[in-house]
Amino acid sequence: MNEEQIKLAATAANLWFGRKQVLKNVSVAFPKNKITALIGPSGCGKSTLLRCFNRMHDLSNDVTIEGKFLLEGEDLYKGSLSATEVRRRIGMVFQQANPFPKSIYENINYGLKINDIPKEERQEIIEHALKESYIWDEVKDDLQKPATRLSGGQQQRLCIARAVALRPEVILMDEPCSALDPISTSKIEELILKLKKDYTIVIVTHNMQQAQRVADQTVFMYLGEIIEAGDTSQIFDEPGMELTKNYVQGHFG
Amino acid sequence: MNKKITAIIEWGTLLVSTGLVCFFLIAILWDLISKGAPSLSWQFISTSPTNGMTKGGILPAIIGTILLTLITALVAAPFGICCAIYLNEYAVDNWLTRIIRASIRNLAGVPSIIYGLFGLALFVQGLQMGTSLLAAGLTLGLLSLPYIIITTEEALRRIPNRMREAALAVGATKFESIRDVVLPSAIPGMLTGLVLTLSRAAGETAPILFTGVAFYINKPAGYLNQEFMALPYHLYMLSTQHQAIEQVRPLAYGTALVLIIVVFLLNLSAFYIRYQHSKHE
Numbered sequence: 001m002n003e004e005q006i007k008l009a010a011t012a013a014n015l016w017f018g019r020k021q022v023l024k025n026v027s028v029a030f031p032k033n034k035i036t037a038l039i040g041p042s043g044c045g046k047s048t049l050l051r052c053f054n055r056m057h058d059l060s061n062d063v064t065i066e067g068k069f070l071l072e073g074e075d076l077y078k079g080s081l082s083a084t085e086v087r088r089r090i091g092m093v094f095q096q097a098n099p100f101p102k103s104i105y106e107n108i109n110y111g112l113k114i115n116d117i118p119k120e121e122r123q124e125i126i127e128h129a130l131k132e133s134y135i136w137d138e139v140k141d142d143l144q145k146p147a148t149r150l151s152g153g154q155q156q157r158l159c160i161a162r163a164v165a166l167r168p169e170v171i172l173m174d175e176p177c178s179a180l181d182p183i184s185t186s187k188i189e190e191l192i193l194k195l196k197k198d199y200t201i202v203i204v205t206h207n208m209q210q211a212q213r214v215a216d217q218t219v220f221m222y223l224g225e226i227i228e229a230g231d232t233s234q235i236f237d238e239p240g241m242e243l244t245k246n247y248v249q250g251h252f253g
Numbered sequence: 254m255n256k257k258i259t260a261i262i263e264w265g266t267l268l269v270s271t272g273l274v275c276f277f278l279i280a281i282l283w284d285l286i287s288k289g290a291p292s293l294s295w296q297f298i299s300t301s302p303t304n305g306m307t308k309g310g311i312l313p314a315i316i317g318t319i320l321l322t323l324i325t326a327l328v329a330a331p332f333g334i335c336c337a338i339y340l341n342e343y344a345v346d347n348w349l350t351r352i353i354r355a356s357i358r359n360l361a362g363v364p365s366i367i368y369g370l371f372g373l374a375l376f377v378q379g380l381q382m383g384t385s386l387l388a389a390g391l392t393l394g395l396l397s398l399p400y401i402i403i404t405t406e407e408a409l410r411r412i413p414n415r416m417r418e419a420a421l422a423v424g425a426t427k428f429e430s431i432r433d434v435v436l437p438s439a440i441p442g443m444l445t446g447l448v449l450t451l452s453r454a455a456g457e458t459a460p461i462l463f464t465g466v467a468f469y470i471n472k473p474a475g476y477l478n479q480e481f482m483a484l485p486y487h488l489y490m491l492s493t494q495h496q497a498i499e500q501v502r503p504l505a506y507g508t509a510l511v512l513i514i515v516v517f518l519l520n521l522s523a524f525y526i527r528y529q530h531s532k533h534e
């Protein structure tokens with residue numbers, strides 16, 4: 001991979017919650033307009049790593065972060081980028097669906113509003129985002145319905161719509177399909193593949209088939225370290241490490 | 254078998270406790286209503302007392318209590334809510350904030366008469382307000398402040414971090430996430446705390462005793478810089494200090510009932526706002 005292709009990267013990243021080290025010397029690069037799957041057993045630090053990139057750890061005060069996080073070579077933490085700018089450019093779909101306690105419409109409208117997108121354009125963006133996320137047909141009759149009354153899977157798709165509506169450059173997805181049925185899952189995968197043209201996508205998943213279906217590159221994490229990273233086919237078919245092999249073949253995790 | 258017996262005992266204990274609480278509540282209300290209702294009339298709530306309190310109504314006391322509660326709310330709510338937002342959303346958890354929190358909790362436990370003395374020293378004498386509605390309202394505001402901070406912080410703490418993150422993740426600033434997501438979700442909880450606090454303040458006697466309440470005023474009620482009548486104090490005087498206690502007993506019960514109704518209306522308005530709010534959730 002040469003320099004220009006790398007959209008998002010971390011170098012020598014360490015992270016502690018209090019005294020507990022959760023990320024250990026993590027260096028990883030996510031190529032532009034590619035999908036990277038982040039896999040690894042539960043608790044290995046996937047969400048923690050993902051959240052470093054949109055500065056979600058800023059909220060908690062017992063977190064210590066070391067190392068560099070770069071968006072197109074620009075430092076996400078120390079440079080001229082503000083946290084809000086970082087988050088606008090790097091969108092996130094959380095592991096647990098977290099719609100605002102507002103109407104479906106307002107859930108997407110809110111992000112547009114605070115990012116100063118003109119009122120006239122919003123209606124169309126909202127509709128488009130909902131369609132893209134395959135939830136439009138289920139909600140189009142009542143966009144004023146409270147989002148908290150949607151099913152878990154519908155909420156997750158609404159959160160995806162909320163993130164894509166802002167057209168960020170990178171989308172971080174933390175197990176976006178864990179609450180979805182197979183049909184919505186395959187639709188979301190379709191969406192992810194479609195979004196690839198314009199976005200750089202990082203997706204955390206426990207579903208090995210999903211990683212193989214959508215990801216160009218796969219990163220395997222274990223106990224806070226990156227064990228192996230490479231083309232998806234290489235990671236799954238000819239893993240370089242014994243640990244990776246055991247994990248992708250389902251022997252532990 | 255054993256499990257079944259334990260279950261019955263547990264269930265029975267809960268039932269008896271609930272029953273007891275309800276019994277006392279109903280007994281108190283029944284006593285108040287049966288003895289107070291006969292003296293309630295339009296005249297009772299719309300005129301001033303006459304004939305040395307044995308006749309006439311309690312209008313000045315109603316106005317006094319309502320205005321007093323209003324001043325209390327105006328003083329305590331904005332400061333208390335801002336303080337709680339700061340403590341819960343902005344302040345880092347260190348020894349200083351822990352001391353501040355502990356102090357607030359302790360202040361909430363200080364007997365109300367101490368606030369009365371403090372109000373006397375600070376507002377009445379120090380700031381030269383004299384015994385007045387304003388001085389009493391400010392004193393009650395101080396008394397209410399710690400409760401409002403504690404209940405508001407509690408309400409804010411109940412909002413999961415996921416909600417804050419949701420707002421931040423779409424590019425909201427911290428301030429925007431609090432204003433647009435955290436506060437709207439916390440309003441029902443905050444309101445409950447506010448109303449409970451104000452209900453308590455409305456029924457306080459001790460803090461206003463030295464700071465402005467009077468048994469009788471012959472001027473129109475409602476001036477900030479003058480002494481005022483208030484329902485709880487009126488009740489206290491009628492039931493303990495009056496020269497014809499037996500004669501004014503029905504009026505005392507009537508006053509108590511009016512006080513309960515004022516507090517009830519306050520709760521009702523909070524209930525209504527919460528209901529309106531829940532329709533949008």
Ligand SMILES: Nc1ncnc2c1ncn2[C@@H]1O[C@H](COP(=O)(O)OP(=O)(O)OP(=O)(O)O)[C@@H](O)[C@H]1O
Binds near residue numbers: 022043
């Ligand atoms: N706020 C926190 N404070 C302390 N420890 C935390 C915190 N968040 C996560 N951890 C710890 O960090 C480790 C990594 O957690 P993380 O959520 O990143 O795992 P994950 O790989 O996303 O797991 P999963 O697949 O189950 O989502 C875990 O051991 C967890 O207990």
Ligand SMILES: [Mg+2]
Binds near residue numbers: 048
């Ligand atoms: Mg996770």
